Amino acid sequence: MATEIILQFDGPIARVRMSTENGVHVFSQETRRQFAATLDQLEADDNSQVVIFSSAGRTFCAGADIYELRSLNEQTAYTIAREGQELMSRIERLRPVTIAAIHAACAGGGCELSLACDLRFGAAGCRMGLPETSIGVIPGWGGTVRTARLFGPSVAKRIVLAAELWPADAALGLGLLHEVFPDEEFQAAVEQEAARLLARGPIGLETSKRLLNSFVPGDIDEQLEQEAVAFAACYATGQPQEGVNAFLEKRAAKW
Template sequence: MEFKSLLLDITDGIAKLTVNRPESLNALNAELLSELECAVYQLEQDSAVKVVIVTGAGEKAFVAGADIKEMSSMTPYQAHQFALKGQRVVLSLQKMKKPVIAAVNGYALGGGLELALACDFIYASDKAKLGFPEVTLGIMPGFGGTQNLARLVGPGRANEMIFSGRMISAEKALAWGVVNELFPAEALLSKAVETAATIGGTGLIGVGYAKDAIANGLNMTKEDGFRYEASLFGVLFATSDQREGMYAFVEKRKAAFSGN
């Protein structure tokens, strides 16, 4: 489908999905959330796509939050539906079998940080700013932020960020484990593409199963998580990629994975 507020480029198996509303610092409105939901579904179904990178247009913002002008006149029912819509986007990204990297090139605030946290990991510009300013507007995060941040950094740090509404620097986000690595702004996207290419050259069925094991294992006891991991490990031995990967190792050649 044609997108009004998204740019989608697929090159060499890497999909770059760019939120493209720079005039509003890429703020998320209902229309854009619908486009994101469609784009994620499209990328999940596209067998040519191996890895997805999510970023924002322009030099100032990844996504500076949800569209406050649109939210300001919502009724409680409309606000509830808006939150559910944002959560569907977040959950669709988290449940993708394909790896998703966030390239945070500027402000990642409110819904923008929630979008980044939905990705498998975050690379950020060393000038990025991250935060949940919702309480300064009399509300709270609604796209999964209270749940995903607390699981990532623990309730203490999540409470501090969410209760204060203060932004944190890229350096603090790195120290807290919110982001994986920092890069100069001009190198950020190329570094994300470099990592995406590395991931794309592996056995992607195994990557998808590992993503499943990590995500679902967090909601299990450790013993149940071990059992779930072992079951997925066994299933992978029924795939062509397992045979190709191991035979290539034994034969001292590069594996040619097929995704089957």
């Protein structure tokens, strides 16, 4: 069953929630289609001042559909990279302040979603990271670009090359999270942070966000294109196919 994207407008707060029966949320093709439609609605909305991305269950978001990754070739890998990048860039360009409320595991494309948000809050029991190199590929939805832009190349290398899911405290130290709250207080704490933002002047928030996004060095569109080309080139080597098969078969990859 595809992860469902549920949008709720709650006064000045827009809530985007990922929902799956088994609690493991992945960005399948159908989910990406739903996400794009949700972003259409958010982009057309003039009333929201804060958007909260959240979910429930065993993961915040586990990223791309591993079975879809298994079937890619160099051409389709490029297409899916650009498709995912555009979704994340649309999140980054949203007018309201965006919050990723990360209660559990946040991996791959889920982590890339959070990096496109303005603020990332984590529950103490969450883990997050970019594990793509462990299956022979790279983060292809803006992960290499945004980690370098947000944290600098040195920290970005630690995050991307390690391919680990970092515990909340470690993620906080790396900058992947802005704040960590106790699990039992997490939902209330996120609501409190949203209320704090709503108490600020809307035009001040909107203008500050736009200016801060524009100050990051480099042409992000060019950098994302380079990432998509590199993501696709991995598939020409056969290593991602072996890496995904090894992951699914619970064995060590034979590089």
